Amino acid sequence: MPRRFPRPSVTVDVVIFTLRDDDLQVLLVKRKSAPYAGRWAIPGGFVRIDEPLEEAARRELSEETGVRDVYMEQLYTFGDPKRDPRERVITVAYFALVPAPLAVRAGGDASDACWWSMYGLPPLAFDHADILDYALTRLRYKLEYTAVGFQLLPDTFTLSELQKAYEVVLGAALDKRNFRRKILEAQVIEETGEFRTGEGRPAMLYRYRSDAVAEVRARRLFP
């Protein structure tokens, strides 16, 4: 294969979502060097020459958060020639969903990484604002027709916690009775038999049924 074409650099960027403080948050790192020194950015890095794309994304995720085995999917590939002022960089963006209690390491290891609310983001480097916009749109969309929302919660959770997660991501209030009926009828969760105590009446703890069918037929425009 002749080298008639100069090659771009290829990176992966990983939008890492979690729930913290009843809020949808995303992990950002502070850039140390030009361009955009001091600005916040989505964590990412170069794809190694023999590394699959998703493996590169999981490596970045693991480096930033210490977690593995969480939900991740490819989001979109951003390749505008001017998106990096230095040279051509094509980035394959992924998004990951990290359960709240695992989302601990950000900012812990003295790196400048911390969680930001999706509803109050700082100015971002490169085209990262576009990437986050698109990631939120995609997350909301997926929430509507797949059972991906459980990936933001710990292994066991109460129905109120699950509803709150949906409300925070969707940015809208949901009806408690309809929510409970629908999710129980969908048979995607099951009782653990345990209860969570705290203020007020104890709540049943549920777990996600991994054998559940995770996708629901879309309402079709045409019959």
Next chain:
Amino acid sequence: MPRRFPRPSVTVDVVIFTLRDDDLQVLLVKRKSAPYAGRWAIPGGFVRIDEPLEEAARRELSEETGVRDVYMEQLYTFGDPKRDPRERVITVAYFALVPAPLAVRAGGDASDACWWSMYGLPPLAFDHADILDYALTRLRYKLEYTAVGFQLLPDTFTLSELQKAYEVVLGAALDKRNFRRKILEAQVIEETGEFRTGEGRPAMLYRYRSDAVAEVRARRLFP
């Protein structure tokens, strides 16, 4: 930016769909050289160093078919390190929908390009079978909740032609009365006042309303 990382090649591949002979067809080209010499492949090529990804995809589309200004969207990025046996090649796949009467040039200019039924494909080069699988899944899925199907038809069409297009893509028969009611209620098409004559009773010609809202809310798993 130090060159610590050897760079992969980046290509675009374009899955070009059209309707021909009441069939969903895709444009393939015959490879002239190794690897996979003689095998059929999705048209594609290298991304130029200062060329946006979608522009590269449209350039490939135009080179193969002569058409411009048709529906195209990014599909997925395939980057397995072994997908090209020579070296690391990451490909950003797109899919395009070409109206039937424009889909003429394949095979015309002595290049080995021709249309293949999606339901009877030959053995394909690289991971192109995976790419086509995914493209068909995505096309069917999009058809369910957006008005993208019109992109496969000429400017004016009869309701029977439209229904046939949906049936061919979805691989399923649809009820005539329900189809007509639903699509007319959706207000995405309007009468032209013209008729198409032929065998049997003449049929009203419709056109797509470009001001139509093209997306429909999905049936949500949760309320």
Next chain:
DNA sequence: TCAAAAGTGTTTGTGGTACACCCATGG
């Protein structure tokens, strides 16, 4: 006994699906 959160059913409307016959034209 009070505050706080958990839990529980019914009604009404809308949209999906199934289904069979008459109409207009050309040959």
Next chain:
DNA sequence: CCATGGGTGTACCACAAACACTTTTGA
């Protein structure tokens, strides 16, 4: 007048949405 494709309506069922009070616990 007949073959061919175009065009039309209704009944039933399932799901979505709106809506308010009782229960259980800890302080």
